[in-house]
Amino acid sequence: MTYNQLYETILAKKSYLCVGLDTDLSKIPPHLLKTEDPIFEFNKAIIDATAPFCVAYKPNTAFYECYGVKGWVSLSKTIDYLNKNYPNHFTIADAKRGDIGNTSSMYAKAFFEEMNFDSVTIAPYMGEDSVKPFLGFKGKWAILLALTSNAGSKDFQELQIENQIEKLYERTLKTAQNWGNHENLMFVTGATKAQEFTNIRKIAPKNFLLVPGVGAQGGSLADVSKFGMNDHCGLLVNSSRAIIYASNNVDFAKIAGEEAKKVQKEMAIYL
Amino acid sequence: MTYNQLYETILAKKSYLCVGLDTDLSKIPPHLLKTEDPIFEFNKAIIDATAPFCVAYKPNTAFYECYGVKGWVSLSKTIDYLNKNYPNHFTIADAKRGDIGNTSSMYAKAFFEEMNFDSVTIAPYMGEDSVKPFLGFKGKWAILLALTSNAGSKDFQELQIENQIEKLYERTLKTAQNWGNHENLMFVTGATKAQEFTNIRKIAPKNFLLVPGVGAQGGSLADVSKFGMNDHCGLLVNSSRAIIYASNNVDFAKIAGEEAKKVQKEMAIYL
Numbered sequence: 001m002t003y004n005q006l007y008e009t010i011l012a013k014k015s016y017l018c019v020g021l022d023t024d025l026s027k028i029p030p031h032l033l034k035t036e037d038p039i040f041e042f043n044k045a046i047i048d049a050t051a052p053f054c055v056a057y058k059p060n061t062a063f064y065e066c067y068g069v070k071g072w073v074s075l076s077k078t079i080d081y082l083n084k085n086y087p088n089h090f091t092i093a094d095a096k097r098g099d100i101g102n103t104s105s106m107y108a109k110a111f112f113e114e115m116n117f118d119s120v121t122i123a124p125y126m127g128e129d130s131v132k133p134f135l136g137f138k139g140k141w142a143i144l145l146a147l148t149s150n151a152g153s154k155d156f157q158e159l160q161i162e163n164q165i166e167k168l169y170e171r172t173l174k175t176a177q178n179w180g181n182h183e184n185l186m187f188v189t190g191a192t193k194a195q196e197f198t199n200i201r202k203i204a205p206k207n208f209l210l211v212p213g214v215g216a217q218g219g220s221l222a223d224v225s226k227f228g229m230n231d232h233c234g235l236l237v238n239s240s241r242a243i244i245y246a247s248n249n250v251d252f253a254k255i256a257g258e259e260a261k262k263v264q265k266e267m268a269i270y271l
Numbered sequence: 272m273t274y275n276q277l278y279e280t281i282l283a284k285k286s287y288l289c290v291g292l293d294t295d296l297s298k299i300p301p302h303l304l305k306t307e308d309p310i311f312e313f314n315k316a317i318i319d320a321t322a323p324f325c326v327a328y329k330p331n332t333a334f335y336e337c338y339g340v341k342g343w344v345s346l347s348k349t350i351d352y353l354n355k356n357y358p359n360h361f362t363i364a365d366a367k368r369g370d371i372g373n374t375s376s377m378y379a380k381a382f383f384e385e386m387n388f389d390s391v392t393i394a395p396y397m398g399e400d401s402v403k404p405f406l407g408f409k410g411k412w413a414i415l416l417a418l419t420s421n422a423g424s425k426d427f428q429e430l431q432i433e434n435q436i437e438k439l440y441e442r443t444l445k446t447a448q449n450w451g452n453h454e455n456l457m458f459v460t461g462a463t464k465a466q467e468f469t470n471i472r473k474i475a476p477k478n479f480l481l482v483p484g485v486g487a488q489g490g491s492l493a494d495v496s497k498f499g500m501n502d503h504c505g506l507l508v509n510s511s512r513a514i515i516y517a518s519n520n521v522d523f524a525k526i527a528g529e530e531a532k533k534v535q536k537e538m539a540i541y542l
Binding site for chain 1: 293295331333334336337338339340342343344347367368369370371372374375377378380381384385386394395396397398399400401402416419420421422423424425426427428430431432433434435439442443446
């Protein structure tokens, strides 16, 4: 998917919502546990119910890997279902990968070719050769961690570097601009750090920002939108738990759809 | 496996060699491609041939994920084979994972419970809550990236932080000492940075160091051993390509075993 295609989808749907498919067997409705692949059944129902209100889906690979081969099968079926039935939705493998160059190429192959995701999240610690292999695929995106939404983000990301001229996360944003551009590179910037978004936009004015942390983690959609939006929207705001676990009764998908719709309606105001 | 058990194994085998199972279908002997699971067949033969000369095995997950579900099956079979036949060898899932706390817990479950690896490599960028979930499993280890062997390590890891008092990788080593100890935490320190090992040992005197970069990447085993060894050896030196791809003829396993033996003999001198 290109930058302009993503922007057009956002305009058409009046939404920049990404639904996080962090599917956990201990949290999904009990009646699904009797099916052959409860994770996939849950995802399918959530996707069908929320698709009108969101522009992207983001399964976090940890929630699939923890079930071994079976979980990997559920993830595969989920991305296949999305690509077949919702080809205009942007797909994100939230995998936070990164390794030396030749090994990162294998991860790129895994997520862009073997599974055909539109994008994958990447950890920056290993530097240029760990990120670049994700930038050479037409229509595919690397989404680099910059300033994350969790408490631990203060440990390294907010450290002052080189005579206090900037924080590490700012250097990450700047350095990565030399590796890619707004058409193949996005950044993860947590909603819990809305006060930093003005600053982030000075360094990365055009790039899309993937923003987790709205909902269960406490970030404000209003603040993120006010300080983070650019002239092509430039935001994909993720919500996982607050939408997908809004109910764990038989009507869970309907309720999830209603929650997604609420968020979409708020987004329509900000757009 | 405990710190002392690992040290005793090293003494008994006169080896601190870790064999990296970076198994690539385009590099393995062609005759294996006719088998049902060429990756597992290759791994099994390499393991049987090298086991007398090494103390650890390290499959890099990228090489398995790039084949999708099938690759995940091969990885599963490989760790099961190791646990069943070589329970005294230390196993490392080279996965470089890391996410917000509750998600990192899922990764810990994936590698420590679902697959029963002894350890997993972790990326530090997301800080404390991304690392801690890996430290609460008895006999299991987190191996945190500190100073990696690749060119990109200069981009962030070697940045001076907070008034030039230290580099980012040094801060990573120091901060992580507050999260774990030498009995549940190791560090990745690349062999290509042997000049930094004296410094690394000042900050992390007791922790084991997992050292990639010897062999194909050009690091020196002699230098790593000279500057990195502590009174419990404290080193696991990894070699992947130089051993597992030493030959791609029908005798590939025998040749790999001979290469591993050469490294082991050199290690015996340094111990």
